[in-house]
Amino acid sequence: MRLFQCPCHASLGSSFLAYAPADVGGGSRPVPTSAGAVDRAILEELAAASRILADQGVVDAFGHVSMRHPVNPNRFLMSRSLAPALVTADDIMEFDLDCEACEAKGRSGFLERFIHGEVYKQRADVNSVVHSHSQSVIPFGLVGVPMRAMFHNAAFLAEGAPVFDIREKFGATDMLVGNHQKGAELARVLGNRPVALMRAHGSVATGPSLPVAIFRAVYTEVNARLQLQATMLAAGGPIAALDAQEGPMADAVNIGSASRAWDMWKRRVGQ
Numbered sequence: 001m002r003l004f005q006c007p008c009h010a011s012l013g014s015s016f017l018a019y020a021p022a023d024v025g026g027g028s029r030p031v032p033t034s035a036g037a038v039d040r041a042i043l044e045e046l047a048a049a050s051r052i053l054a055d056q057g058v059v060d061a062f063g064h065v066s067m068r069h070p071v072n073p074n075r076f077l078m079s080r081s082l083a084p085a086l087v088t089a090d091d092i093m094e095f096d097l098d099c100e101a102c103e104a105k106g107r108s109g110f111l112e113r114f115i116h117g118e119v120y121k122q123r124a125d126v127n128s129v130v131h132s133h134s135q136s137v138i139p140f141g142l143v144g145v146p147m148r149a150m151f152h153n154a155a156f157l158a159e160g161a162p163v164f165d166i167r168e169k170f171g172a173t174d175m176l177v178g179n180h181q182k183g184a185e186l187a188r189v190l191g192n193r194p195v196a197l198m199r200a201h202g203s204v205a206t207g208p209s210l211p212v213a214i215f216r217a218v219y220t221e222v223n224a225r226l227q228l229q230a231t232m233l234a235a236g237g238p239i240a241a242l243d244a245q246e247g248p249m250a251d252a253v254n255i256g257s258a259s260r261a262w263d264m265w266k267r268r269v270g271q
């Protein structure tokens with residue numbers, strides 16, 4: 001056995017040293033072939049996305065973002081296990097959709113990379129996935145109050161955000177999506193929605209592109225705060241959220257204009 005630093009607590013230091021489970025950092029399956037070198041500018045964009053999530057308060061020491069490989073849809077790109085604010089282009093690894101690293105070079109992937117691989121398997125329309133534990137979203141996975149779209153930037157929530165309760169299929173667990181089965185079940189619950197909440201854990205946001213996935217992760221967190229405020233103001237009365245007809249109309253505008261936020265957020269993280 002070898003010592004390693006737990007990939008889901010990568011920044012917590014040596015007190016978290018432990019013995020490595022078999023599925024971390026490569027695994028026993030054959031090493032998949034690489035789809036080929038990726039343009040450095042794309043790797044830098046993905047690294048910037050990770051730092052943006054930290055800058056916007058969506059992730060802290062935990063959480064991660066990935067994107068589908070630009071050439072091969074059966075591969076995706078994601079940082080090695082590292083606090084999101086610290087990610088650079090050199091940290092980006094390539095995985096197949098079974099979440100095996102193509103060229104690990106001694107690096108460990110995130111324990112919860114199965115969230116990403118299984119969503120890519122089930123959703124051909126998704127090209128980027130964000131997993132976070134953003135704080136304001138957590139209560140909506142606990143109390144049975146559906147998340148609704150409070151304003152146009154969160155229009156993608158007008159169709160609802162299903163809640164993945166890991167306990168329903170897997171019983172008592174450590175709450176982490178650390179294997180294929182759990183990732184596949186989460187992707188099944190997500191269905192064709194942009195966002196799913198994860199009971200007592202966090203959420204998953206998806207998009208047709210990296211900027212849109214980041215946009216949705218950021219505004220899921222903002223929307224959660226607004227919905228809590230609206231609920232207090234409403235004092236039991238109705239909340240005039242976006243309806244099912246308004247949602248897709250506003251979301252189409254957001255997808256077209258996400259680059260404005262993306263460019264500004266990149267600037268803030270030195271990209």
Ligand SMILES: [Zn+2]
Nearest residue numbers: 112131201202
């Ligand atoms: Zn997590």
